[in-house]
Amino acid sequence: MSRDGHALLVLSVTMPKGEWFDWHLHPENQFAWAADGMLTVQVGDATYVLPPSRALWIPAGTVHRTGAASTSSMHSVYFGGRQWGEPTVVAVGPLLAELIRYLADLTLPTAPRRRAEAVLRDLLVPVPVSTIHVPTVSSRLAPIAEALTDDPADDRDLAAWGRLVGASARTLARSFVAETGMTFGTWRTQVRLLASLPLLAAGMPVATVARRVGYATPSAFVAAFRRVTGTTPGTYFT
Template structure:
């Protein structure tokens, strides 16, 4: 998958296990985004609406299961053995008997990783210009008064609209946008100081503090 390619919103009748052997995937489920380097995969329960995109040029593998495992989307650690098994099961000519045995071993290797996802609630059309501008440039530091002059509304009106539509203040919502934008950069190994500047923080410490407040961990530990 080239960088920026997306499979649009869809669901599967079976559970899906999505993993990138190379590059990074982003899986969006509702307002939650999961950024997956090769060290992580995502269990997507059957019937869950989602979309999957390539945060960088990626080699995506998916395995589909029946039976029961987890009822919620679950991030899983991928070590060398699990990675080899996934690629083994990617062989579509594999006979059914060895496939069943390999799938049983694979299930035994699925170890959930505690992780806090970053939620960016969607907004209505009247706020979409602001949302798109901040998605394109998370470092844009205009306040609500400046945005109001652009969209033809008072800062008070916009403030009320963000709380009503997202359950967050504008500042809290923009923090989520910035942190979500930081994940592919961090996963690619970009230095924290560079990421902080790219997504609108004056200092690395301010970025780390915001990241820890939302995810309960530091940027350096998030993908380890």
């Protein structure tokens, strides 16, 4: 393994929509980027949605899984050395994108490869974004999680969900706090905001996204999004 921070390898693969690489880790740092389409990377309870303007630095040894939110051309750059000790979102501009494609040529001679790698490393600029965390739940609460994942706009209250899973509203409320550290309402907000990210990244209007994920008005959606991420839906991917 290189110890000087040079890229070790660039691998490219086309991922059909809905395909996932199951939970795994790498002994090297990974820089995951989709030249086309959209990637989703999960690290613990955090989910990163990555259109072509964004990539994710995944430190060596970090357990994660990667999926395609749409048919995607995924490029993975594997590095030695150390850049950041935690997953970090990076902006991908035209020059960085072209350098990754250039380094994907496995026939590239050593000298130009090293020069390109040095420039690429200089172009890794972190983007200050707050990730959206959706803690997993037990099998008892799983039917609720599955239903809301399928339809984030489902507005049933805990009493209605209780009839589905055979528990009282009070029991479900305690279970959500015990398992996720969140009230049901806060947890559902996280689910809805996470569901909004691929839609926003694909360029869907904010008003349409708000309706799709269960908000009566765009302003209510924008307020919830800003409260959780610190920015607005319109600027999250810019």
